[in-house]
């Protein structure tokens with residue numbers, strides 16, 4: 001379980017988001033984090049993964065306060081896909097994946113046959129076998145994003161946080177990768193928290209929603225969240241309509257001068 005207790009995140013003394021009630025994110029849940037630009041999604045994900053100062057409150061992973069956990073425990077417990085390129089661009093795809101097994105190797109860093117099989121399995125699942133010998137610096141943004149998602153899975157931790165993991169992917173790969181991640185989360189009882197601006201796909205697939213609006217961080221089941229009508233408040237726009245929990249896009253009909261909305265129901269699975 002990841003627990004957020006009376007958390008305040010932000011910069012200096014400036015709070016950008018806080019949760020008044022305690023929040024618990026359980027294993028086996030595929031949780032989307034949504035909010036308008038600049039509301040604090042990346043800041044929250046960095047805080048959860050212990051890469052960001054917290055103004056107030058506590059974050060617990062498996063009942064351990066993240067302020068007090070060792071690097072080794074952290075690397076076996078939570079993996080992260082952030083948006084910055086914080087690793088050496090000279091590494092090949094295969095090398096960065098093998099390095100992600102480091103928490104499980106002996107002091108010589110030697111991989112076992114089962115480590116290698118596991119990496120091969122993930123490379124196959126995420127269609128990156130063909131990229132294995134390529135240096136990271138030579139990958140397209142979309143290819144790199146698939147590699148970084150694979151890297152987080154190779155680390156094989158119960159908790160995974162991902163900041164906009166599909167932002168560079170084409171529409172086919174967005175749907176495919178999020179479906180794979182959801183199935184992986186359910187099959188292996190992982191807790192995956194991912195931020196996304198792809199509301200329709202994210203809400204169609206997620207089990208639960210973390211939302212940041214008006215400096216408040218909330219956590220609800222998907223159905224509860226949609227029932228609150230919060231989407232319309234989070235994204236006030238004359239082009240969008242969220243009536244009855246349905247996401248609608250305004251389509252101007254020039255002849256009749258009326259505005260119709262094409263609706264997509266995020267409660268319906270995509271397939």
Ligand SMILES: Nc1ncnc2c1ncn2[C@@H]1O[C@H](COP(=O)(O)OP(=O)(O)OP(=O)(O)O)[C@@H](O)[C@H]1O
Nearest residue numbers: 010011016035036037038039040041042043044197
């Ligand atoms: N290092 C920093 N110092 C001060 N303020 C920062 C810093 N990094 C981010 N901020 C501010 O904190 C707020 C939240 O930023 P954050 O990147 O977490 O938002 P976000 O919800 O992920 O945004 P987006 O959807 O645009 O990616 C923004 O107002 C941003 O300008």
